[in-house]
Amino acid sequence: MTRDPLIALRPWESPEVTSWGRLPMCAVDRRSGAMPLDGRWRFQLLPAPDSPVTGDWASQHVPGAWTLQDTWDLPQYTNVRMPFDTFPPAVPAADPTGVYERDVRIPAAWAGRRIVLQVGAAESVLLVHVDGRPVGVSKDSHLAAEFDLSGVLRPGERSTLRLTVVKWSDATHLEDQDQWWHGGITRSVLLYTTDPLHLADVTVRARRSGELRVDCRVRHAAGALPEGWYISGEVDGRTLTQDEDFDRANAEDERVSAFLGEARLLTTVPEVRTWTAETPELYELTVRLHRADGTVADTSHHRVGFRDVEIVGRDLLVNGERVFIRGVNRHDFHPLTGRTVTYDDMRADLVVLKRFGFNAIRTAHYPNDPVLYDLADELGLYVVDEADIESHDHAHEIADDPRYLNAFVDRVSRMVLRDKNHPSIIVWSLGNESDYGANHDAAAGWLRRHDPTRPLQYEGAAKLDWADPGLASDIACPMYAPIEDCVAHALSGKQTKPLIQCEYSHAMGNSNGTLADHWAAIEATPGLQGGFIWEFWDHGILQRVSDGRPAGRAGAGLHGNGVAAPGHRWAYGGDFGETVHDGAFIADGVVLPDRTPKPVMYEHREIAAPLRVECYKHEGIVLRNHQHFRGLDWLTGRWELALADGRTLSAPAVLPDLRPGETAAVPLPFELPRDGGEAWLTLRVSTAEDLPWAPPGTEVCAPQVRLRLAPRTVAEPAADRPVQVDAEGLLVHPLLIAAPTLSLWRAPTDNDELGGLAPRWRAWGLDALVRKVVSVQRDASRVTVLAEYAGTVGVVRHRQVFTPVESGILVDEQAELPEEFDDVARVGSVFETVAGLDLLEWFGQGPWESYPDRSAGAPVGHHRVPVDELFTPYLRPQESGGRHGVRHFTLSGPDATGLGVVLDEPRQVSVTRYRAEDLTGAAHHDELKPRSGCVVHIDAAHRGLGTASCGPDTSSPYLVPPGVHRWSWTLRSL
Numbered sequence: 001m002t003r004d005p006l007i008a009l010r011p012w013e014s015p016e017v018t019s020w021g022r023l024p025m026c027a028v029d030r031r032s033g034a035m036p037l038d039g040r041w042r043f044q045l046l047p048a049p050d051s052p053v054t055g056d057w058a059s060q061h062v063p064g065a066w067t068l069q070d071t072w073d074l075p076q077y078t079n080v081r082m083p084f085d086t087f088p089p090a091v092p093a094a095d096p097t098g099v100y101e102r103d104v105r106i107p108a109a110w111a112g113r114r115i116v117l118q119v120g121a122a123e124s125v126l127l128v129h130v131d132g133r134p135v136g137v138s139k140d141s142h143l144a145a146e147f148d149l150s151g152v153l154r155p156g157e158r159s160t161l162r163l164t165v166v167k168w169s170d171a172t173h174l175e176d177q178d179q180w181w182h183g184g185i186t187r188s189v190l191l192y193t194t195d196p197l198h199l200a201d202v203t204v205r206a207r208r209s210g211e212l213r214v215d216c217r218v219r220h221a222a223g224a225l226p227e228g229w230y231i232s233g234e235v236d237g238r239t240l241t242q243d244e245d246f247d248r249a250n251a252e253d254e255r256v257s258a259f260l261g262e263a264r265l266l267t268t269v270p271e272v273r274t275w276t277a278e279t280p281e282l283y284e285l286t287v288r289l290h291r292a293d294g295t296v297a298d299t300s301h302h303r304v305g306f307r308d309v310e311i312v313g314r315d316l317l318v319n320g321e322r323v324f325i326r327g328v329n330r331h332d333f334h335p336l337t338g339r340t341v342t343y344d345d346m347r348a349d350l351v352v353l354k355r356f357g358f359n360a361i362r363t364a365h366y367p368n369d370p371v372l373y374d375l376a377d378e379l380g381l382y383v384v385d386e387a388d389i390e391s392h393d394h395a396h397e398i399a400d401d402p403r404y405l406n407a408f409v410d411r412v413s414r415m416v417l418r419d420k421n422h423p424s425i426i427v428w429s430l431g432n433e434s435d436y437g438a439n440h441d442a443a444a445g446w447l448r449r450h451d452p453t454r455p456l457q458y459e460g461a462a463k464l465d466w467a468d469p470g471l472a473s474d475i476a477c478p479m480y481a482p483i484e485d486c487v488a489h490a491l492s493g494k495q496t497k498p499l500i501q502c503e504y505s506h507a508m509g510n511s512n513g514t515l516a517d518h519w520a521a522i523e524a525t526p527g528l529q530g531g532f533i534w535e536f537w538d539h540g541i542l543q544r545v546s547d548g549r550p551a552g553r554a555g556a557g558l559h560g561n562g563v564a565a566p567g568h569r570w571a572y573g574g575d576f577g578e579t580v581h582d583g584a585f586i587a588d589g590v591v592l593p594d595r596t597p598k599p600v601m602y603e604h605r606e607i608a609a610p611l612r613v614e615c616y617k618h619e620g621i622v623l624r625n626h627q628h629f630r631g632l633d634w635l636t637g638r639w640e641l642a643l644a645d646g647r648t649l650s651a652p653a654v655l656p657d658l659r660p661g662e663t664a665a666v667p668l669p670f671e672l673p674r675d676g677g678e679a680w681l682t683l684r685v686s687t688a689e690d691l692p693w694a695p696p697g698t699e700v701c702a703p704q705v706r707l708r709l710a711p712r713t714v715a716e717p718a719a720d721r722p723v724q725v726d727a728e729g730l731l732v733h734p735l736l737i738a739a740p741t742l743s744l745w746r747a748p749t750d751n752d753e754l755g756g757l758a759p760r761w762r763a764w765g766l767d768a769l770v771r772k773v774v775s776v777q778r779d780a781s782r783v784t785v786l787a788e789y790a791g792t793v794g795v796v797r798h799r800q801v802f803t804p805v806e807s808g809i810l811v812d813e814q815a816e817l818p819e820e821f822d823d824v825a826r827v828g829s830v831f832e833t834v835a836g837l838d839l840l841e842w843f844g845q846g847p848w849e850s851y852p853d854r855s856a857g858a859p860v861g862h863h864r865v866p867v868d869e870l871f872t873p874y875l876r877p878q879e880s881g882g883r884h885g886v887r888h889f890t891l892s893g894p895d896a897t898g899l900g901v902v903l904d905e906p907r908q909v910s911v912t913r914y915r916a917e918d919l920t921g922a923a924h925h926d927e928l929k930p931r932s933g934c935v936v937h938i939d940a941a942h943r944g945l946g947t948a949s950c951g952p953d954t955s956s957p958y959l960v961p962p963g964v965h966r967w968s969w970t971l972r973s974l
């Protein structure tokens, strides 16, 4: 039996115990001037919290998860289901427990001061001992815990600090978020000191009118406050004044306290530069607490943004404007260090988001590292700050369980107390996927009283009735709602709340189909304001293939091209030997695990374009400033005219002076050449100045307009060059190692698999159609081949007509799909080339990957990309590398020889090193062996991507119907 009372009390199975000895949260930042305790700590991992600590110490780096640092306890991924099957609040007896120890020497100069220990984050229960004496307990894996150790740590002396971290607890049932399970101390540990007389909290309210109000709470370590203390403050050099009305009212109402000091400072900043995500203007505020003699006892620095948030009718307004929320859900994540992220990591995340047009983050699904909010204030991103509550697997049981009431209020209130001064935070969120119960209303009640300046949201309440979410949500914030439902709600006359989806457009694998359609509807429908894409990261952990262990901090490093370093792979659920796991569902971000943007990012960037080309009219090109708050002076432009004949003309653009929402016509920058065929005008828009998130010249969008359609051309037959086919009717060509055949199969995307399409396609036998030649007919120089492709439930009749023409061979194709095949992945031709053709050049949409329902961000032009760079290494290999709207292309070697293809109309084309079956059969990239030649698909029709792995499938215009499909293309040698 342990004699340690903290262990004997078993706080890991007591939901009523949220903490013991833990200080209240506050917004006074103590990071600067503190004594950092990061680095190596003595460590041992016990099989259970009540197992005896031995003399057998290893070491661990703090901050960091032990699951990523060479212990027997490895990461495990589950989504909804818990990693164990005990009912809340119980946890399994086998409960990995990390014991961290280190010695600290307290400077003699700290004598007489308050000494506070701050543990940035520990999951999921933290027990604190100093020299064997229990001093504190805390829960909530994503908030700091502070303990006043003034009487315990002795200045000038050495003490042993022990932090015991219990992995599974009653709190784990509240932290059932869709992510990896880890254990450890994942944010920094430090000690700081203050004068006994100190600022207990500072609350800043700064309005767009320039009014600033600063409320201070003052305490003294001994309890009683000394006489004569006072507060002073300045904002950007302007002195704040003491609010005497506030003092008088407190005195009259007998609110003046002997042990809680309160003071309010006021000022109004004239001609204030207001804060918005577009204009993240910050002012420096310093607050000082003085002793009666005027000396400074404590100081607190804040960066203040002047802005208002309010809901008026069904609109969420920032500074009076109905802003579009172009958001993303972001976890604290890094492929080497898990939930431990540095300033540089977070900054890099936000820089990527800004460059790709995002203006908002939901801190899914817990308060993020505190630095994240500083960066959001500074770079300009709206934040929905979410409390660490997700009881997904036992949502209903916990939402009304009074044993957890305390935890709900504790988690929400601590987040708000910590983060309330950030201008970037415009909405609070009570958590995620926890059903709806009285515990939510309790937390909402506290929140509404404490911070009336911001709306709050909670999907679990809002989903019951978008128009009447009750106390727990001011916003209708559904997840994965079909856009038609959102539009119908907005048009129903019943809408009462702004509709901003807390999650939409699930980015798993090759996904985010119909994003542009979503936004067209949002922008056209009053009442719809946007949403948060699920999610920013693909949470692949870098894993050594040789021993299956996480690469960890000292790992192989990151390449920066989306592919794991040689000998490594991106691990997903199941890869660490877990038997209970949810596979690749952890890889559903808009960036790959090394932060390489997936192609959807370019789609998003264009959808979010600050400057639009509206149309081409007789008076010229109509441009629109599509921002909410600023002009175009931070941008510069260049016109580009792409002609089908291969020419690209370019000219500098002079951007008009447009206020938000304004339009203007500018003259056509080029005399349109008479010849040259189809013509597309693109405005390449980049940053004109050096911005905190982009150097000058960073492209932010490339809006485009078509100036001329393609003329119809007819290929002239050339009878003197016969076409060769073999006995099976397969084309024989010196550049092809596999002749063009019919393809109805794509390596299933995650959406295809989880949305139930791929299983149907397999049941129809589309992955293994059996080709049988029916007839080969020669008519002069023309060869007609009829073939049948048999699946398990239907037969596709396919006809190919090969005609020699001036430029090569015209291939005219027709496929007739039986009614049974009513929704297939593609109808088209596939062939394989000889090795050595390593460069793809095309006229069509690009340069990045695009698909029929994800092609708004790929302008038509002349593009050239090495074949090896065409493919996107989605974590679980799948259909990838497609290019939409291709008119013609060449594949060439270094000597410029190779093949060329001209298509009858813009088609979906892909050129990769992999057959669809190579990709279908692989679970990770390191299993794939690139072929030396190219696998080329030319599709008459290609199904949209949709988002069916979690949410709506693609919509009907992007489906491939049964019946007759026709397409033709000309193949030539270069």
Ligand code: IPT
Binding pocket: 079, 080, 177, 178, 365, 432, 433, 479, 480, 503, 506, 534, 585, 588, 950
């Ligand atoms: C929703 C979750 O909130 C999120 O954490 C993630 O799991 C996402 O789905 C899917 O990747 S909940 C889901 C059951 C709709």
